[in-house]
Amino acid sequence: MNFRTLGDSDVEVSEVGFGAWVVGTDWWGDRTREDSIELLRHAVEEGITYFDTGDVYGHGASEELLGEALADVRDEVTVATKVGYDFYNHPQAGHGELPKEMTGEWVRSATEKSLDRLGMDYVDVLQLHNANADEVDADVLEALDELREEGLVGAVGWALGPSIGWLAEGDKAIEEEFDAVQLVWNLFEQEVGNHFLDTIERTGSSTSLIPRVPHSSGLLNEQVTPETGHDLDDHRGFRPDAWYETGWEKVDALRFLERDGERTMGQAAIAYLLNHDEVATVTPTFHTKDDITEWAAASEVPKLTDAEMERVADLYADNFGVDRDDGMDELRSSVGGEDIRAAGIDKRATAGPRNSASSD
Numbered sequence: 001m002n003f004r005t006l007g008d009s010d011v012e013v014s015e016v017g018f019g020a021w022v023v024g025t026d027w028w029g030d031r032t033r034e035d036s037i038e039l040l041r042h043a044v045e046e047g048i049t050y051f052d053t054g055d056v057y058g059h060g061a062s063e064e065l066l067g068e069a070l071a072d073v074r075d076e077v078t079v080a081t082k083v084g085y086d087f088y089n090h091p092q093a094g095h096g097e098l099p100k101e102m103t104g105e106w107v108r109s110a111t112e113k114s115l116d117r118l119g120m121d122y123v124d125v126l127q128l129h130n131a132n133a134d135e136v137d138a139d140v141l142e143a144l145d146e147l148r149e150e151g152l153v154g155a156v157g158w159a160l161g162p163s164i165g166w167l168a169e170g171d172k173a174i175e176e177e178f179d180a181v182q183l184v185w186n187l188f189e190q191e192v193g194n195h196f197l198d199t200i201e202r203t204g205s206s207t208s209l210i211p212r213v214p215h216s217s218g219l220l221n222e223q224v225t226p227e228t229g230h231d232l233d234d235h236r237g238f239r240p241d242a243w244y245e246t247g248w249e250k251v252d253a254l255r256f257l258e259r260d261g262e263r264t265m266g267q268a269a270i271a272y273l274l275n276h277d278e279v280a281t282v283t284p285t286f287h288t289k290d291d292i293t294e295w296a297a298a299s300e301v302p303k304l305t306d307a308e309m310e311r312v313a314d315l316y317a318d319n320f321g322v323d324r325d326d327g328m329d330e331l332r333s334s335v336g337g338e339d340i341r342a343a344g345i346d347k348r349a350t351a352g353p354r355n356s357a358s359s360d
Helices: 033-045 057-076 104-118 138-149 167-175 191-203 241-253 265-274 289-299 306-317 338-343
Strands: 003-005 012-014 050-052 078-083 123-129 153-159 180-184 208-212 330-332 348-350
Touching: 012 078, 033 057, 033 289, 057 078, 057 104, 078 104, 104 123, 104 138, 123 138, 123 180, 138 153, 153 167, 167 180, 167 191, 167 338, 180 191, 191 208, 265 289
Parallel strands: 050 078, 078 123, 123 153, 153 180, 180 208, 330 348
Antiparallel strands: 003 012
């Protein structure tokens, strides 16, 4: 496993991280507490040191599991959590979004409660969870600074959700020199990631990027195939049929990234993201120990060559040679689409959720 540093902080992360939204929740299938802890500890055995959870995941259950599983190796791992949802005073219906709270007072209070559940004196990375750009004001920024100064937080980040907001939010985080911006980014969904690369270059910011969903919800790791179908019992089942059907064609166009015995498609999807210096860590959605063993090794597989990266860019520009729409022509904007138009992205701005699959 190789390691990188978040932004201007001294917080080190493994190039492949563990997205703990899979434990303590039913978003990716049910598993017992014992199975969850075993999964987390196996990740440590495979060299993963970055673990990313959130207070709203299972209404604190994910944090509790993480704290228990990592208690014996606390000094060897990097733990991130997120705050910004008021699940304390509101019940959750299915996977619907809870009311958000984004004030300086809430950030501090929620962080202290997260630390209690984690059983930790500090958290390495604190992220604002799906905050809109206009919600992060001077009061919130001051609270983050104070938490860092007090040693309760090592680095600060902003976790973006596609159903909440994208470009305006990430641009503000980069301009404010947040240590990290978390986003959905993969070989099939490149617009937002590429835009933030441009913003980082334009501003000279040191902000690191943390891509999640590197396998495009099961397509690029080939766990969702024409043979398996896509009648899924988790939130991915809300994706339009055309998204899966065009995705399978796009996977075939990327077969050149596989190297027999050296690099699987699932590893190549992660290695593609790690080819960008601005990326600090990639957080796949692990379902099994085998997933962890295979994808953790993506840190050390052969890097994509310049020729491979150029071919990927050419394919993406040509929609991988697929002449049908994938049903995903919208991007959520909290500023009426002004950010999308300014970025020159050919997507329709929407003020509502893009689809229910946009949760972590």
